[in-house]
Amino acid sequence: MTTTETLNAGATAPLSLSEQERMVEAVLFASADPLSLRDIASRLPEGSDVAEALESLRARYESRGVQLTRVGDRWAFRTAADLAFLMKESTVEQRGLSRAATETLAIIAYHQPVTRTEIEEIRGVAVSRGTLDHLIELDWVRVGRRRQTPGRPVTFVVTENFLDHFGLESARDLPGLAELRAAGLLESRPPGDAGIPLQPDLDDDLIDEPSTEDLFEDE
Template sequence: MTDEPEKSLFAAPPLAEQERMVEAMLFASPEPVSLREMQERMPHGCDAAEALAYLRRRYEGRGVQVAKVGEAWAFRTAPDLGFLMQKQTVEQRKLSRAAIETLAIVAYHQPVTRAEIEEIRGVAVSRGTIDQLLELEWIRFGRRRMTPGRPVTFVVTETFLDHFGLESARDLPGIKELRAAGLLDNRPMPGSEDDEEAEETSGQSELFEE
Protein backbone atom coordinates (compact mmCIF):
# COMPACT_ATOMS: atom_id res chain seq x y z
CA MET A 1 0.00 0.00 0.00
CA THR A 2 1.47 3.32 -1.05
CA ASP A 3 0.82 6.61 0.61
CA GLU A 4 -0.88 9.31 -1.43
CA PRO A 5 1.45 12.20 -2.29
CA GLU A 6 0.98 15.18 -0.06
CA LYS A 7 -0.73 18.14 -1.63
CA SER A 8 1.42 21.22 -1.87
CA LEU A 9 0.33 24.16 0.22
CA PHE A 10 1.29 26.34 -2.75
CA ALA A 11 -0.60 24.49 -5.49
CA ALA A 12 -1.45 26.68 -8.46
CA PRO A 13 -5.10 27.69 -8.94
CA PRO A 14 -7.10 25.75 -11.56
CA LEU A 15 -6.42 26.76 -15.15
CA ALA A 16 -9.91 28.27 -15.43
CA GLU A 17 -9.08 30.57 -12.52
CA GLN A 18 -5.73 31.48 -14.10
CA GLU A 19 -7.57 32.37 -17.29
CA ARG A 20 -9.86 34.68 -15.29
CA MET A 21 -6.79 36.37 -13.78
CA VAL A 22 -5.30 37.05 -17.21
CA GLU A 23 -8.66 38.34 -18.43
CA ALA A 24 -8.92 40.69 -15.46
CA MET A 25 -5.42 42.09 -15.99
CA LEU A 26 -5.98 42.75 -19.68
CA PHE A 27 -9.39 44.29 -19.07
CA ALA A 28 -8.21 46.62 -16.30
CA SER A 29 -4.89 47.73 -17.77
CA PRO A 30 -4.86 50.94 -19.87
CA GLU A 31 -1.72 49.66 -21.61
CA PRO A 32 -0.90 46.29 -23.22
CA VAL A 33 0.45 43.76 -20.71
CA SER A 34 3.43 41.50 -21.38
CA LEU A 35 3.50 37.81 -20.47
CA ARG A 36 6.29 38.53 -18.02
CA GLU A 37 4.14 41.09 -16.21
CA MET A 38 1.24 38.65 -16.05
CA GLN A 39 3.46 35.89 -14.70
CA GLU A 40 4.90 38.17 -12.02
CA ARG A 41 1.44 39.21 -10.82
CA MET A 42 -0.07 35.74 -10.72
CA PRO A 43 0.28 33.31 -7.78
CA HIS A 44 3.16 30.84 -7.60
CA GLY A 45 2.82 27.90 -9.98
CA CYS A 46 0.59 29.65 -12.52
CA ASP A 47 1.29 29.44 -16.25
CA ALA A 48 0.39 32.80 -17.78
CA ALA A 49 1.20 31.65 -21.33
CA GLU A 50 -1.16 28.67 -21.16
CA ALA A 51 -3.91 30.72 -19.54
CA LEU A 52 -3.53 33.37 -22.23
CA ALA A 53 -3.75 30.75 -24.99
CA TYR A 54 -7.05 29.48 -23.58
CA LEU A 55 -8.35 33.04 -23.22
CA ARG A 56 -7.48 33.86 -26.85
CA ARG A 57 -9.40 30.80 -28.05
CA ARG A 58 -12.40 31.74 -25.93
CA TYR A 59 -12.57 35.18 -27.54
CA GLU A 60 -12.20 33.95 -31.13
CA GLY A 61 -15.07 35.20 -33.27
CA ARG A 62 -16.24 37.64 -30.58
CA GLY A 63 -16.59 41.40 -30.94
CA VAL A 64 -13.52 41.81 -28.74
CA GLN A 65 -10.33 39.82 -29.26
CA VAL A 66 -7.06 39.29 -27.41
CA ALA A 67 -4.49 40.93 -29.70
CA LYS A 68 -0.71 40.98 -29.60
CA VAL A 69 0.81 44.46 -29.56
CA GLY A 70 4.57 44.28 -29.96
CA GLU A 71 5.66 42.01 -27.12
CA ALA A 72 2.51 42.56 -25.05
CA TRP A 73 -1.19 41.71 -25.15
CA ALA A 74 -4.44 43.67 -24.94
CA PHE A 75 -8.16 43.52 -25.64
CA ARG A 76 -8.97 45.09 -29.00
CA THR A 77 -12.08 45.44 -31.14
CA ALA A 78 -12.36 42.77 -33.84
CA PRO A 79 -10.87 44.17 -37.08
CA ASP A 80 -14.10 43.77 -39.05
CA LEU A 81 -16.00 45.86 -36.46
CA GLY A 82 -13.54 48.73 -36.36
CA PHE A 83 -15.89 50.92 -38.41
CA LEU A 84 -18.22 51.10 -35.40
CA MET A 85 -15.53 52.92 -33.40
CA GLN A 86 -14.63 55.53 -36.02
CA LYS A 87 -15.12 59.15 -35.09
CA GLN A 88 -17.50 61.09 -37.29
CA THR A 89 -15.90 64.44 -36.49
CA VAL A 90 -12.91 65.72 -38.46
CA GLU A 91 -9.66 65.73 -36.51
CA GLN A 92 -8.00 69.10 -37.02
CA ARG A 93 -4.47 68.10 -36.10
CA LYS A 94 -2.85 66.06 -38.85
CA LEU A 95 0.73 65.11 -39.48
CA SER A 96 2.66 67.21 -41.95
CA ARG A 97 4.05 65.58 -45.06
CA ALA A 98 7.56 65.86 -43.58
CA ALA A 99 6.39 64.05 -40.43
CA ILE A 100 4.58 61.39 -42.47
CA GLU A 101 7.66 60.65 -44.54
CA THR A 102 9.93 60.67 -41.50
CA LEU A 103 7.60 58.27 -39.68
CA ALA A 104 7.45 55.97 -42.69
CA ILE A 105 11.24 55.91 -42.98
CA VAL A 106 11.62 55.05 -39.29
CA ALA A 107 8.98 52.31 -39.57
CA TYR A 108 10.50 50.68 -42.66
CA HIS A 109 14.20 51.22 -41.90
CA GLN A 110 14.44 51.05 -38.10
CA PRO A 111 16.70 51.43 -36.30
CA VAL A 112 17.64 54.53 -38.26
CA THR A 113 19.64 57.66 -37.40
CA ARG A 114 18.63 61.23 -38.17
CA ALA A 115 21.41 61.46 -40.77
CA GLU A 116 20.07 58.33 -42.48
CA ILE A 117 16.55 59.78 -42.49
CA GLU A 118 17.86 62.93 -44.14
CA GLU A 119 19.81 60.89 -46.69
CA ILE A 120 16.70 58.93 -47.65
CA ARG A 121 14.43 62.01 -47.78
CA GLY A 122 17.02 64.13 -49.54
CA VAL A 123 16.30 67.13 -47.31
CA ALA A 124 17.10 68.14 -43.75
CA VAL A 125 14.73 66.96 -41.02
CA SER A 126 13.65 69.76 -38.73
CA ARG A 127 13.81 69.36 -34.96
CA GLY A 128 10.09 70.06 -34.79
CA THR A 129 9.27 67.06 -37.00
CA ILE A 130 11.17 64.66 -34.73
CA ASP A 131 9.75 66.30 -31.60
CA GLN A 132 6.19 65.94 -32.90
CA LEU A 133 6.60 62.20 -33.49
CA LEU A 134 8.26 61.76 -30.09
CA GLU A 135 5.44 63.72 -28.44
CA LEU A 136 2.84 61.51 -30.10
CA GLU A 137 4.84 58.53 -28.78
CA TRP A 138 4.91 57.00 -32.25
CA ILE A 139 8.71 56.86 -32.30
CA ARG A 140 11.28 56.61 -29.53
CA PHE A 141 15.02 56.66 -29.11
CA GLY A 142 16.74 53.37 -29.86
CA ARG A 143 20.28 52.22 -29.17
CA ARG A 144 23.21 54.37 -30.16
CA ARG A 145 25.21 53.25 -33.16
CA MET A 146 28.72 51.98 -32.46
CA THR A 147 30.14 54.46 -34.98
CA PRO A 148 32.03 57.77 -34.56
CA GLY A 149 29.90 60.15 -32.56
CA ARG A 150 27.64 57.28 -31.46
CA PRO A 151 24.50 58.77 -33.07
CA VAL A 152 21.17 57.85 -31.54
CA THR A 153 18.72 55.79 -33.57
CA PHE A 154 14.94 55.97 -33.81
CA VAL A 155 12.41 53.11 -33.79
CA VAL A 156 8.62 52.94 -33.77
CA THR A 157 6.78 52.32 -30.51
CA GLU A 158 4.09 49.91 -29.40
CA THR A 159 1.75 52.93 -29.41
CA PHE A 160 2.37 53.27 -33.16
CA LEU A 161 1.78 49.54 -33.73
CA ASP A 162 -1.37 49.62 -31.62
CA HIS A 163 -2.74 52.67 -33.46
CA PHE A 164 -2.45 50.94 -36.83
CA GLY A 165 -3.44 47.45 -35.61
CA LEU A 166 -0.02 45.91 -36.23
CA GLU A 167 1.57 43.10 -34.24
CA SER A 168 5.07 44.20 -35.23
CA ALA A 169 6.82 46.44 -37.76
CA ARG A 170 7.22 43.34 -39.94
CA ASP A 171 3.47 43.53 -40.59
CA LEU A 172 3.75 46.90 -42.37
CA PRO A 173 2.32 46.72 -45.90
CA GLY A 174 4.65 46.94 -48.89
CA ILE A 175 4.73 49.81 -51.38
CA LYS A 176 2.69 47.81 -53.91
CA GLU A 177 0.02 47.09 -51.31
CA LEU A 178 -0.12 50.75 -50.29
CA ARG A 179 -0.53 51.89 -53.89
CA ALA A 180 -3.17 49.21 -54.57
CA ALA A 181 -5.11 50.38 -51.52
CA GLY A 182 -4.96 53.96 -52.76
CA LEU A 183 -2.84 55.11 -49.81
CA LEU A 184 0.02 56.33 -52.00
CA ASP A 185 -0.43 58.68 -54.92
CA ASN A 186 1.91 59.79 -57.69
CA ARG A 187 3.52 62.60 -55.73
CA PRO A 188 7.30 63.03 -56.24
CA MET A 189 9.39 60.84 -53.98
CA PRO A 190 11.42 62.45 -51.16
CA GLY A 191 14.55 64.10 -52.46
CA SER A 192 13.17 65.20 -55.82
CA GLU A 193 13.22 68.85 -56.94
CA ASP A 194 9.52 69.22 -56.18
CA ASP A 195 9.97 68.08 -52.58
CA GLU A 196 10.40 71.07 -50.27
CA GLU A 197 10.58 71.14 -46.50
CA ALA A 198 8.13 74.03 -46.71
CA GLU A 199 5.41 71.46 -47.40
CA GLU A 200 5.69 70.58 -43.73
CA THR A 201 2.68 72.76 -43.00
CA SER A 202 0.51 71.79 -45.95
CA GLY A 203 1.13 68.20 -47.13
CA GLN A 204 -1.31 65.63 -45.82
CA SER A 205 -1.75 61.86 -46.15
CA GLU A 206 -4.62 59.54 -45.31
CA LEU A 207 -2.24 56.83 -44.19
CA PHE A 208 -1.03 58.46 -40.99
CA GLU A 209 -3.94 60.73 -40.12
CA GLU A 210 -5.00 60.44 -36.53
Protein backbone atom coordinates in the same frame (compact mmCIF):
# COMPACT_ATOMS: atom_id res chain seq x y z
CA MET B 1 -2.26 12.39 10.94
CA THR B 2 1.32 11.94 9.78
CA THR B 3 3.64 14.81 8.89
CA THR B 4 3.32 14.01 5.18
CA GLU B 5 -0.48 14.02 5.38
CA THR B 6 -0.41 17.37 7.18
CA LEU B 7 1.77 18.93 4.45
CA ASN B 8 -0.43 17.55 1.70
CA ALA B 9 -3.57 18.84 3.43
CA GLY B 10 -2.10 22.33 3.60
CA ALA B 11 -0.87 22.37 -0.01
CA THR B 12 -2.75 24.51 -2.50
CA ALA B 13 -4.26 22.60 -5.41
CA PRO B 14 -2.92 23.74 -8.81
CA LEU B 15 -5.21 26.05 -10.74
CA SER B 16 -6.97 24.70 -13.82
CA LEU B 17 -6.34 26.35 -17.18
CA SER B 18 -9.87 27.78 -17.20
CA GLU B 19 -9.28 29.40 -13.80
CA GLN B 20 -6.02 30.91 -15.02
CA GLU B 21 -7.79 32.22 -18.13
CA ARG B 22 -10.39 33.97 -15.96
CA MET B 23 -7.67 35.60 -13.88
CA VAL B 24 -5.71 36.75 -16.95
CA GLU B 25 -8.94 38.06 -18.49
CA ALA B 26 -9.74 40.05 -15.35
CA VAL B 27 -6.25 41.54 -15.11
CA LEU B 28 -6.24 42.64 -18.76
CA PHE B 29 -9.74 44.16 -18.64
CA ALA B 30 -8.81 46.16 -15.56
CA SER B 31 -5.65 47.58 -17.12
CA ALA B 32 -5.71 50.79 -19.15
CA ASP B 33 -2.46 49.84 -20.88
CA PRO B 34 -1.18 46.66 -22.55
CA LEU B 35 0.58 44.32 -20.11
CA SER B 36 3.62 42.12 -20.56
CA LEU B 37 3.66 38.44 -19.66
CA ARG B 38 5.78 39.32 -16.63
CA ASP B 39 3.28 41.99 -15.51
CA ILE B 40 0.43 39.49 -15.67
CA ALA B 41 2.40 36.69 -14.01
CA SER B 42 3.23 38.95 -11.07
CA ARG B 43 -0.50 39.18 -10.26
CA LEU B 44 -1.39 35.51 -10.63
CA PRO B 45 -0.72 32.71 -8.11
CA GLU B 46 2.73 31.16 -8.26
CA GLY B 47 2.97 28.28 -10.70
CA SER B 48 0.46 29.70 -13.19
CA ASP B 49 1.24 29.14 -16.87
CA VAL B 50 0.47 32.64 -18.13
CA ALA B 51 1.73 32.02 -21.68
CA GLU B 52 -0.60 29.05 -22.15
CA ALA B 53 -3.51 30.93 -20.59
CA LEU B 54 -2.96 33.88 -22.95
CA GLU B 55 -2.86 31.71 -26.07
CA SER B 56 -5.96 29.80 -24.98
CA LEU B 57 -7.74 33.07 -24.19
CA ARG B 58 -6.74 34.56 -27.55
CA ALA B 59 -8.22 31.55 -29.36
CA ARG B 60 -11.41 31.85 -27.29
CA TYR B 61 -11.86 35.53 -28.30
CA GLU B 62 -10.81 35.07 -31.93
CA SER B 63 -14.32 35.38 -33.38
CA ARG B 64 -15.65 37.85 -30.82
CA GLY B 65 -16.23 41.58 -31.17
CA VAL B 66 -13.39 42.15 -28.72
CA GLN B 67 -10.16 40.26 -29.32
CA LEU B 68 -7.02 39.57 -27.33
CA THR B 69 -4.18 41.22 -29.22
CA ARG B 70 -0.42 41.07 -28.86
CA VAL B 71 1.32 44.45 -29.16
CA GLY B 72 5.07 43.96 -29.27
CA ASP B 73 5.73 41.93 -26.12
CA ARG B 74 2.53 43.11 -24.39
CA TRP B 75 -1.11 42.02 -24.46
CA ALA B 76 -4.42 43.93 -24.51
CA PHE B 77 -8.07 43.57 -25.47
CA ARG B 78 -8.98 45.52 -28.60
CA THR B 79 -12.04 45.91 -30.81
CA ALA B 80 -12.01 43.47 -33.73
CA ALA B 81 -10.52 45.12 -36.82
CA ASP B 82 -13.62 44.53 -38.97
CA LEU B 83 -15.78 46.38 -36.42
CA ALA B 84 -13.59 49.47 -36.20
CA PHE B 85 -16.14 51.45 -38.23
CA LEU B 86 -18.52 51.28 -35.25
CA MET B 87 -16.10 53.40 -33.23
CA LYS B 88 -15.59 56.19 -35.79
CA GLU B 89 -18.16 58.55 -34.30
CA SER B 90 -16.45 58.49 -30.92
CA THR B 91 -12.96 58.95 -32.35
CA VAL B 92 -11.57 62.47 -32.30
CA GLU B 93 -8.49 63.27 -34.36
CA GLN B 94 -6.83 66.09 -32.42
CA ARG B 95 -3.86 66.69 -34.66
CA GLY B 96 -2.98 65.24 -38.05
CA LEU B 97 0.49 64.48 -39.35
CA SER B 98 2.16 66.67 -41.95
CA ARG B 99 3.43 65.10 -45.17
CA ALA B 100 7.00 65.35 -43.85
CA ALA B 101 6.06 63.67 -40.56
CA THR B 102 4.18 60.87 -42.35
CA GLU B 103 7.12 60.12 -44.64
CA THR B 104 9.59 60.30 -41.76
CA LEU B 105 7.46 57.95 -39.65
CA ALA B 106 7.21 55.43 -42.51
CA ILE B 107 10.98 55.48 -43.04
CA ILE B 108 11.69 54.96 -39.34
CA ALA B 109 9.17 52.10 -39.15
CA TYR B 110 10.69 50.22 -42.08
CA HIS B 111 14.37 51.01 -41.61
CA GLN B 112 14.67 51.11 -37.81
CA PRO B 113 17.03 51.73 -36.19
CA VAL B 114 17.78 54.65 -38.53
CA THR B 115 19.71 57.89 -38.05
CA ARG B 116 18.53 61.37 -39.03
CA THR B 117 21.14 61.48 -41.79
CA GLU B 118 19.82 58.21 -43.22
CA ILE B 119 16.26 59.53 -43.10
CA GLU B 120 17.36 62.61 -45.04
CA GLU B 121 19.18 60.47 -47.63
CA ILE B 122 16.05 58.40 -48.22
CA ARG B 123 13.66 61.38 -48.39
CA GLY B 124 16.07 63.52 -50.36
CA VAL B 125 15.40 66.55 -48.14
CA ALA B 126 16.45 67.73 -44.69
CA VAL B 127 14.42 66.57 -41.69
CA SER B 128 13.52 69.40 -39.34
CA ARG B 129 13.88 69.02 -35.59
CA GLY B 130 10.20 69.88 -35.24
CA THR B 131 9.17 66.85 -37.32
CA LEU B 132 11.02 64.40 -35.10
CA ASP B 133 9.94 66.25 -31.95
CA HIS B 134 6.30 65.89 -33.01
CA LEU B 135 6.63 62.14 -33.58
CA ILE B 136 8.35 61.74 -30.22
CA GLU B 137 5.61 63.79 -28.48
CA LEU B 138 3.00 61.45 -29.97
CA ASP B 139 5.00 58.56 -28.47
CA TRP B 140 5.16 56.88 -31.87
CA VAL B 141 8.93 57.30 -32.17
CA ARG B 142 11.64 57.10 -29.53
CA VAL B 143 15.41 57.47 -29.43
CA GLY B 144 17.27 54.22 -30.05
CA ARG B 145 20.89 53.42 -29.31
CA ARG B 146 23.93 55.06 -30.80
CA ARG B 147 25.71 53.42 -33.69
CA GLN B 148 29.26 52.35 -33.03
CA THR B 149 30.45 54.36 -36.02
CA PRO B 150 32.32 57.68 -36.34
CA GLY B 151 30.41 60.38 -34.50
CA ARG B 152 28.26 57.75 -32.75
CA PRO B 153 24.98 59.12 -34.26
CA VAL B 154 21.74 58.40 -32.44
CA THR B 155 19.07 56.26 -34.06
CA PHE B 156 15.26 56.36 -34.05
CA VAL B 157 12.79 53.47 -33.72
CA VAL B 158 9.01 53.16 -33.42
CA THR B 159 7.36 52.53 -30.06
CA GLU B 160 4.84 49.97 -28.84
CA ASN B 161 2.27 52.80 -28.80
CA PHE B 162 2.81 53.14 -32.56
CA LEU B 163 2.18 49.41 -33.02
CA ASP B 164 -0.88 49.56 -30.76
CA HIS B 165 -2.36 52.59 -32.56
CA PHE B 166 -2.10 50.91 -35.96
CA GLY B 167 -3.16 47.46 -34.71
CA LEU B 168 0.19 45.78 -35.37
CA GLU B 169 1.69 42.94 -33.37
CA SER B 170 5.20 43.82 -34.55
CA ALA B 171 6.97 45.88 -37.22
CA ARG B 172 6.88 42.77 -39.43
CA ASP B 173 3.14 43.32 -39.84
CA LEU B 174 3.61 46.66 -41.60
CA PRO B 175 2.03 46.97 -45.07
CA GLY B 176 4.14 46.28 -48.14
CA LEU B 177 5.96 48.76 -50.35
CA ALA B 178 3.24 48.74 -53.04
CA GLU B 179 0.57 49.62 -50.47
CA LEU B 180 2.60 52.55 -49.16
CA ARG B 181 3.20 53.90 -52.66
CA ALA B 182 -0.51 53.54 -53.43
CA ALA B 183 -1.21 55.62 -50.33
CA GLY B 184 1.18 58.29 -51.62
CA LEU B 185 3.66 57.92 -48.75
CA LEU B 186 6.77 57.14 -50.77
CA GLU B 187 6.64 59.47 -53.76
CA SER B 188 9.73 61.38 -52.64
CA ARG B 189 12.00 58.32 -52.43
CA PRO B 190 15.00 58.42 -54.78
CA PRO B 191 14.20 56.51 -58.02
CA GLY B 192 17.26 54.31 -57.66
CA ASP B 193 16.41 53.12 -54.16
CA ALA B 194 15.69 49.41 -53.95
CA GLY B 195 12.72 50.01 -51.66
CA ILE B 196 11.75 49.55 -48.05
CA PRO B 197 12.53 46.12 -46.56
CA LEU B 198 9.55 44.19 -45.25
CA GLN B 199 11.43 43.35 -42.05
CA PRO B 200 13.37 45.87 -39.94
CA ASP B 201 17.12 45.52 -40.28
CA LEU B 202 18.30 45.41 -36.66
CA ASP B 203 22.00 46.25 -36.61
CA ASP B 204 24.39 44.58 -34.17
CA ASP B 205 26.72 47.56 -33.93
CA LEU B 206 24.61 49.55 -31.45
CA ILE B 207 25.66 50.56 -27.95
CA ASP B 208 24.44 52.73 -25.05
CA GLU B 209 21.28 54.82 -25.36
CA PRO B 210 21.76 58.62 -25.45
CA SER B 211 19.93 61.25 -23.48
CA THR B 212 17.24 63.35 -25.16
CA GLU B 213 19.54 66.39 -25.11
CA ASP B 214 21.97 64.57 -27.42
CA LEU B 215 19.44 63.98 -30.19
CA PHE B 216 20.65 66.54 -32.66
CA GLU B 217 24.28 67.04 -31.63
CA ASP B 218 25.81 64.22 -33.61
CA GLU B 219 24.50 64.64 -37.14
